[in-house]
Each structure stands twice: as structure tokens, then as C-alpha cells.
Amino acid sequence: MDAVAEGRDRAKPTIVGDGQHEGAWRVSAWLQALPRITADACLAGVARLVVVSPHPDDEVLGCGGLMAEAGLRGLPVHVVSVTDGEACYADDPRWPPAHTRAVRRAELRAALNVLSGKVPVTVATLDLGDGRIGAGQLALVARIAGELRTGDRVLTTWRHDGHPDHEATARATADAAGRVGASLQEFPVWGWHWLDPTAASPPFADAYAVRLSAQAVASKARALDCFVSQRAGGHATPILPPHVIARFSRDFEVLLP
Numbered sequence: 602m603d604a605v606a607e608g609r610d611r612a613k614p615t616i617v618g619d620g621q622h623e624g625a626w627r628v629s630a631w632l633q634a635l636p637r638i639t640a641d642a643c644l645a646g647v648a649r650l651v652v653v654s655p656h657p658d659d660e661v662l663g664c665g666g667l668m669a670e671a672g673l674r675g676l677p678v679h680v681v682s683v684t685d686g687e688a689c690y691a692d693d694p695r696w697p698p699a700h701t702r703a704v705r706r707a708e709l710r711a712a713l714n715v716l717s718g719k720v721p722v723t724v725a726t727l728d729l730g731d732g733r734i735g736a737g738q739l740a741l742v743a744r745i746a747g748e749l750r751t752g753d754r755v756l757t758t759w760r761h762d763g764h765p766d767h768e769a770t771a772r773a774t775a776d777a778a779g780r781v782g783a784s785l786q787e788f789p790v791w792g793w794h795w796l797d798p799t800a801a802s803p804p805f806a807d808a809y810a811v812r813l814s815a816q817a818v819a820s821k822a823r824a825l826d827c828f829v830s831q832r833a834g835g836h837a838t839p840i841l842p843p844h845v846i847a848r849f850s851r852d853f854e855v856l857l858p
């Protein structure tokens with residue numbers, strides 16, 4: 602997930618403070634009114650699910666439940682991990698980038714093992730530089746395209762998520778998916794922090810929610826437990842404190858076409 606560091610583009614929207622609490626989302630009229638589909642309907646006709654993730658944990662936060670559902674159905678799942686999130690504690694001398702990178706790669710592998718079904722979830726690590734994804738957009742498109750096949754169902758972060766790395770990853774993934782003939786959908790991560798639960802209408806067109814089984818919800822929770830360095834107890838100022846985890850413990854996930 603990774604916080605937006607000082608010096609990054611702080612233009613719209615501003616990611617500060619605790620953000621929206623899950624209690625507000627539970628009573629959000631527009632969120633509760635989104636069309637709901639089953640995981641079976643969502644995964645019908647999918648040969649392979651590919652998740653392109655800017656930082657280790659974004660893939661589980663945004664669509665870990667759907668990855669678990671795919672695993673339960675024996676569908677192959679491939680994760681493209683664009684950065685290792687090595688700059689997440691850049692101001693903390695106890696977390697130099699090389700150490701952080703190793704820790705977060707191991708945490709991601711452990712989380713994907715939890716979500717694996719009959720076929721293990723595979724992962725490609727691109728190591729393109731936490732916080733600097735947008736700087737090499739053309740190279741990123743080529744690297745992502747190299748991981749995709751025609752006919753893949755590709756998921757990535759929302760192109761208006763509010764974090765520069767999330768938005769750059771979305772733009773590059775859209776280009777890459779178009780290049781190889783794969784379908785693309787996006788999921789909010791930081792959006793749940795700053796979007797308005799009381800808005801009169803949804804902030805995105807044609808969004809829908811995928812219902813998750815209790816088994817998938819439980820697997821997602823166990824996968825999120827693997828990101829120890831991001832959780833309370835793993836750092837004095839964790840990226841994923843309990844009130845953030847609450848936003849990713851729902852029995853549905855929202856996808857944007």
C-alpha cells in the first residue's frame with residue numbers, strides 16, 4: 602500500500618490522517634447499492650487471473666478474496682509485483698531499503714501461499730523502484746506486457762486511487778493489457794481512505810461488488826496477517842493499522858470496469 606511520502610505529488614486527493622472508518626462505509630448508501638455478482642459469475646470464462654500490484658499487499662488488499670476464490674476453483678493466478686515497497690519506512694534507519702525489500706518479498710510469498718489453491722499462485726517481481734513507478738512509464742508497460750497473455754483477466758489498482766504509484770501502475774497496465782488483448786479491471790485501495798461514503802452517487806461508473814464466500818474472506822484475512830512489517834506491532838507507525846485492515850475485511854470486493 603505504502604503511504605504517500607513527503608515531496609510526492611500532493612495534488613488531489615490528500616491522503617492524510619486515519620481516513621474513512623469502515624463504520625461509515627457500512628452505512629454508505631452508494632456502496633451498499635452497487636450491483637452484486639457472485640464469484641462464479643465474475644470468474645466465468647477466465648483462463649488465468651493476473652494481478653498487477655504496485656506494492657506488496659495491494660494485491661491482497663484489493664482482490665485477495667477473489668484470488669482465493671480463483672484458487673478454490675483451480676484457476677491459475679499470477680501476481681506482477683511492480684515494486685518491493687522498499688521505501689515504505691524510508692525515514693527509519695532500522696528499515697534500510699535492502700532489508701525492507703527482502704522482508705516484503707518474503708511476506709508477499711507467504712501471503713500468496715495462503716491464497717493458493719490446487720495451483721500455486723506465481724509471482725513476478727519487477728523491482729521498478731518504490732515511489733518512482735511513474736518515472737519509467739514506457740519501460741513499465743513493456744515489463745507488464747511481458748507478463749500478460751491474450752485472454753488473461755487482469756486486475757490492478759484504480760487509476761484515480763490517489764497514490765502516484767497506484768495510478769502509474771494502472772495506466773501502464775491498461776496500456777499493456779490493450780497491447781496483448783487482455784481484459785482489465787481496477788480496484789480501489791487508497792480510495793477507501795479518502796472517498797466520500799455519504800456522496801449522492803458512486804464516484805466511479807459501472808462499478809460492481811463481487812460477493813466472497815466465508816472461506817475466501819478467511820483466507821484473505823490470513824494472507825493479510827502475513828504482512829507483519831506493515832501491521833500493528835511490526836512498526837511504530839504501521840501502514841496497515843487495525844482501522845485500515847477493517848476496510849479490507851468485507852465479504853465483497855469492488856471492481857471497476
Ligand SMILES: [Zn+2]
Binds near residue numbers: 602764767
Ligand atoms: Zn500501494
